[in-house]
Amino acid sequence: MALIRLYPAVLALLIAGCGAPAVPQGKTEKAPTTSFDGSYQSAIHITNESETVKGFSWCRTPGQPIITVTNGQFIYSVPHPDLPGHHQTTTFRATIGPDGAFVGQSIQGSIRGQVRETHIEGSIDGVGCLYAFAGNRM
Numbered sequence: 001m002a003l004i005r006l007y008p009a010v011l012a013l014l015i016a017g018c019g020a021p022a023v024p025q026g027k028t029e030k031a032p033t034t035s036f037d038g039s040y041q042s043a044i045h046i047t048n049e050s051e052t053v054k055g056f057s058w059c060r061t062p063g064q065p066i067i068t069v070t071n072g073q074f075i076y077s078v079p080h081p082d083l084p085g086h087h088q089t090t091t092f093r094a095t096i097g098p099d100g101a102f103v104g105q106s107i108q109g110s111i112r113g114q115v116r117e118t119h120i121e122g123s124i125d126g127v128g129c130l131y132a133f134a135g136n137r138m
Contacts, residue, residue, distance in 0.1 A: 042135030050128040059129035
């Protein structure tokens, strides 16, 4: 009979023990910063154009004057102000590896390159337009 009276208490303790472990409040994981983090003053130029866009100014772009690397990642935006019909900006997300090499892929193409000390340089293979960019940490 005594065991039957303990049954609800034991069952409650077993159920309570099945919950997720408690997580301390106020402690969030912060992504580590990398030695490549910072802002880079950059310039871009066209290296090649597909036959479809040659003769037009569709590949012309001011590029992105400042590349900001945070936690070893950055987004590079390529505005196309002369594209017919509307202004379009293509963006490329890149992740920098421990050796400074970076790569990124999007529907509009790819980005790749290298960061060495305070210098970043790379290439963008976009839809019909190929670019090279370079910059120095500010």
